[in-house]
Amino acid sequence: MDDVARVRERIDIVSLISEYIPLKKMGRNFKALCPFHTEKTPSFIVSAERQIWHCFGCSKGGDAFSFLMEYENLEFIEALRILAQKGGVEIRHSDFQTGLAAKKEKIYVLNRIAMDFYHFVLTKHAAGKQALNYLINERKIDTRLIETFRLGFAPRSGRSMCDYLINKKQYKKQDLTEAGLAFLKADVVFDFFRGRVIFPLFDHRGNVLGFSGRAIDKDYFGGKYINSRETLVYHKGSMFFGLNIAKEEIKKQDLAIAVEGEFDVIAFYSLGFKNTVAIKGTALTEDQANLLARFTKRVSLCFDNDRAGYDATKRSLPVLEKKGFAISSIVLGSAKDADEAVKKDPFAFKKSVKESASVYDYIFSHTFSMYDKESIDGKRQIATELLPIVSHIENEIVKEHYLKKLSLELDTSYDSLVRELERAAKKEVIEKNMVFEKKYKRERVEILEEYLLSLIIQSEDPKHALTSIQFILQDYDFKGISYKKIVNYLDSYFKKKKKFDAKQFLSSIPQELEQTFDTCFLFPLPKFTEFYQSMQEVEKVSRELRALFLKNKMQVLANALKNEDKAENSQQIEALKKELSSLISLLPKD
Secondary structure (H helix, E strand, O other), X not given: OOHHHHHHHHOOHHHHXXXXXXXXXXXXXXXXXXXXXXXXXXXXXXXXXXXXXXXXXXXXXXXXXXHHHHHHOOOHHHHHHHHHHHHOOOOOHHHHOOHHHHHXXXXXXXXXXXXXXXXXXXXXXXXXXXXXXXXXXXXXXXXXXHHXXXXXXEOOOOOHHHHHHHHHOOOOHHHHHHOOXXXXXXXXXXXXXXXXXXXXXEOOOOOEEEEEEEEXXXXXXXOOEEEOXXXXXXXXXXXXXXXXHHHHHHHHXXXXXXXOOHHHHHHHHHOOOOOEEEEOOOXXXXXXXXXXXXXXXXXXXXXXXXXXXXXXXHXXXXXXXXXXXXXXXXXXXXXOOHHXXXXXXXXXXXXHHHXXXXXXXXXXXHHHHHOOOOOHHHHHHHHHHHHHHHHOOOOHHHHHHHHHHHHHHHOOOHHHHHHHHHHHHHHHHHHHHHHHXXXXXXXXXXXXXXXXXXXXXXXXXXXXXXXHHHOOOOOOOOOOHHHHHHHHHHHHHHOOOOOOXXXXXXXXXXXXXXXXXXHHXXXXXXXXXXXXXXXXXXXXHHHHHHHHHHHHHXXXXXXXXXXXXXXXXXXXXXXXXXXHHHHHHHOOOO
């Protein structure tokens, strides 16, 4: 047995997935809201018997490996290592030290070495003395927090890091550039970060993905803040600063505080709010919302007190609403950001954090302060600004509350705002539906064939169910080739076996049919209290499929008959008419 098989045998998929999302028992399977797309009705099904999962909303599915890879955005080898550790299986690493996963692993190791280097320079080396003084005396950061967040400093020389990694640690130039730690110029590597305070950026599993650097000199090159460039492991819009430290406190408090900068996170942490993370980017992204949703469904936004911070709040709302978050906002008062607010009056700010209000109250207040609500143009600008925001509120009661509030403030009717909202949203809805239908629409025949095969496979007596359809569908030609093949394999199987064993049956069919079988095995069926009810459903679906089959055949014959009208072959015409008449008589009477 190879390593993969040994790990698969030791991992229970229900226990694994339950660590990430809540599962609810549904007959012999388990169900949940899919973590990979937004839905209100559970369509994510897990089978303990088959050790598989499938979502009937987004069509993703697989085993324990595929779930972890999809959920954590991992390569196979990364998922294998995590599951091996969970299952207590020692794997032979030498067998897997190739490909993309190996490159990612090398970047993780390099970044951790770099983090330790930067931290050493800041805390122990003379080259970091000015930066350490800046952090302690100007930014008022306690040395214990410097250790907690593993802050560092990149020397100004331009090659210190490269020399250390190449000469001392024996890495190659290409390794450094692929990790984003260096750039190449005339075949010489130079440090990517120079003369900057360094903030290591971790994922929630503790891997160092990259770094953020803050300039401390007035004559800095580039922006005040620069981040690692995109690499195999670092993607700015999919992570947070501080999540590795904050995740357990977020779970405990059932609340995440989202801020803009690294210093804001440290300031919140110093006040005891250890459930704080900083976005990497100009607003919360869908990936970041999905990541936060693993730990809580409540978020409080505290972005900078300027137009950019206000815009970041607005852009974050639809993403958070779509994911079902309860959203609040922390008022900064006259401070430009959370870090400044903490330094000005920590007690007042602590109270402000605890008394955070609805984010929509903040948005309304800020918008009305920007425009003149007494003028026609001001009313138009306010409505233009706020209606799209209100339209994305998922809770209809909350949405109505803010529409009424807007109506009152603008001295206009509630109905006119609703009409404007509907008019503005109509085009977007139509376009989305067109895209959805084009991508996902399936013919009824295909849907019924999948449903029928699911009824047979999941039946208390699959052999009886199969026999009951064979007379009704004796000349039926399945449109889905995989459904047709599985039905044929079932027929052959039951000529030798009386009882159905899914594992045994799977071993007898080609591998390319396994996914179709698994999908039907997990398909969420109606709850039948009696066996005869499920058999009635089997026969009902079979008859509908036969009716659709006959109607389609009649259409083909009718077209042929129309073409034959021009010919003088009366015998062919009569033959076609006779077959058409026969088909009509076979159709079920309504």
